[in-house]
Amino acid sequence: MEGDLAHIGAGLAAIGSGAAAIGVGNVAGNFLSGALRNPSAAAGQTATLFIGIAFAEALGIFSFLVALLLMFAV
Amino acid sequence: MATEAQGAEHAAESGGLVFHPMDQFIVKPLFPQHSEVASVSTSDLNGVLSTGETVPLSLQQIESFQSGKEVIVNLFDAGLQKLYWFTPTNAALWMAIAVLAIIVLLVMGSSRRAVVPSRMQSIAELAYGFVHKMVVDICGKEGVKFFPYVMTLFMFIVSANFLGLLPLSFSTTSHFAVTVVLALLVFLSVTILGFVKNGAAFLGLFWVSSAPLPLRPILAVIELISYFVRPVSHSIRLAGNLMAGHAVIKVFAGFAALTVVSPVSVLAITAMYGLEVLVAFIQAYVFTILTCVYLKDALHPSH
Numbered sequence: 001m002e003g004d005l006a007h008i009g010a011g012l013a014a015i016g017s018g019a020a021a022i023g024v025g026n027v028a029g030n031f032l033s034g035a036l037r038n039p040s041a042a043a044g045q046t047a048t049l050f051i052g053i054a055f056a057e058a059l060g061i062f063s064f065l066v067a068l069l070l071m072f073a074v
Numbered sequence: 075m076a077t078e079a080q081g082a083e084h085a086a087e088s089g090g091l092v093f094h095p096m097d098q099f100i101v102k103p104l105f106p107q108h109s110e111v112a113s114v115s116t117s118d119l120n121g122v123l124s125t126g127e128t129v130p131l132s133l134q135q136i137e138s139f140q141s142g143k144e145v146i147v148n149l150f151d152a153g154l155q156k157l158y159w160f161t162p163t164n165a166a167l168w169m170a171i172a173v174l175a176i177i178v179l180l181v182m183g184s185s186r187r188a189v190v191p192s193r194m195q196s197i198a199e200l201a202y203g204f205v206h207k208m209v210v211d212i213c214g215k216e217g218v219k220f221f222p223y224v225m226t227l228f229m230f231i232v233s234a235n236f237l238g239l240l241p242l243s244f245s246t247t248s249h250f251a252v253t254v255v256l257a258l259l260v261f262l263s264v265t266i267l268g269f270v271k272n273g274a275a276f277l278g279l280f281w282v283s284s285a286p287l288p289l290r291p292i293l294a295v296i297e298l299i300s301y302f303v304r305p306v307s308h309s310i311r312l313a314g315n316l317m318a319g320h321a322v323i324k325v326f327a328g329f330a331a332l333t334v335v336s337p338v339s340v341l342a343i344t345a346m347y348g349l350e351v352l353v354a355f356i357q358a359y360v361f362t363i364l365t366c367v368y369l370k371d372a373l374h375p376s377h
Contacts, residue, residue: 047211047363054360058307061314068317 006070013067020060027052099249104162106150168244169252172234180229201229205362212366216373223263224369227256228362235316235354239347247357248316250309257309260365268372279375308364315357319350 031049035042150157157163183198191199205225209217231247238245246252268276280297282290323346330339 047208050356050360050363051367054311054364055307057315058311061311061318062307064314064318065310 006074010067010070013063013070016063016066017060020057020063023056023059024053027056101157101163101165101249103150103155103157104164104167107155164244165246165249165252168237169234169246172230172237172246175233175237176229179233208363209366209369212363213370213373217366217369220369224362224365227260227365228358231256231312231361232355232358235358236351238316238320239350239354245316245320248313248320250313253309253313254305256312256361257305260308260368261305264365264368264372267369268375271373272375276372276375279371283376304368308361312357312361315353319346319353322346323350 027049031042031045031052035045179194179201180198183192183194186192186195188195202225205228206218206221209221209224213220234245234247234252237243238247268279272278280294280301282293282297285293323343326339326342326346330336330343
């Protein structure tokens with residue numbers, strides 16, 4: 001029974017990766033819309049883009065970690 | 075290497091192509107000690123070592139034992155050989171290969187100093203220029219002092235990531251033990267640097283002076299928490315990304331056992347592999363750029 005609940009929890013944790021995908025999409029989409037308005041300023045902001053993506057993605061990775069822990073460690 | 079051995083064992087047991095997605099987490103000694111099995115109790119299909127401890131045997135080993143051959147058991151698989159910090163493992167081997175690859179690329183690549191660079195030299199120069207520009211852009215001129223550290227981090231992570239993509243290799247950066255050490259070193263050195271350079275003024279990092287006064291204590295708590303979560307997210311991001319990518323590839327590899335699905339599976343593996351090449355570079359870049367951001371916070375803590 002415990003194993004079943006852990007598997008359900010791991011599946012629920014996968015929602016987090018979908019949420020992270022929305023976040024990363026938001027960052028990249030807004031960057032692109034800004035970059036197309038002012039292409040000359042875009043090149044200087046790629047580092048900021050990657051930092052933003054990294055922060056948005058980190059929480060998705062955390063949910064993946066939770067899923068892994070539920071599958072193999074609990 | 076570990077993947078291969080483990081995969082072969084799984085295949086031998088189930089009679090098909092089976093990959094376990096977490097195979098890459100098996101750290102094995104490079105020089106395993108072996109022992110011949112003295113007798114096998116066929117009732118529970120476990121062998122007994124001369125020391126009297128039971129050893130799990132694979133089907134192959136049991137078959138060869140029943141046909142009268144000598145059975146050699148890997149003591150590590152049997153759980154009788156321990157790993158110490160000085161035991162040469164496959165993890166240590168692949169980290170050493172990564173370091174060697176960096177030395178070959180940077181030292182041999184730049185030693186000829188040709189005006190018209192060879193391919194190796196131009197890659198070495200590109201890597202140097204790339205990281206140098208990143209440090210200068212984010213930390214300013216003061217940060218150039220710490221360029222060697224940032225360059226070392228970048229080169230180690232990027233070469234370890236790419237080496238991990240080779241079939242049958244061992245991806246060291248997908249292990250938390252490796253990335254946590256890298257991230258903790260960054261965290262500790264940045265914190266110490268901040269206090270040495272700015273003294274108590276470094277605490278101004280947590281006191282957001284642009285916010286309204288009543289909000290500042292609450293923000294200070296949030297900033298403090300986010301500061302201490304930095305090494306966690308810094309390390310887990312790298313290891314998690316690599317681990318997830320490799321696990322996905324292995325899951326698709328597992329589907330290849332079904333003949334109908336295998337063409338789709340091969341295509342999917344190829345596509346994922348292309349994505350992983352991208353991820354291997356981007357994660358090294360992200361790790362380095364975050365190191366630069368943390369370094370900038372230590373050099374100029376004022377909000």
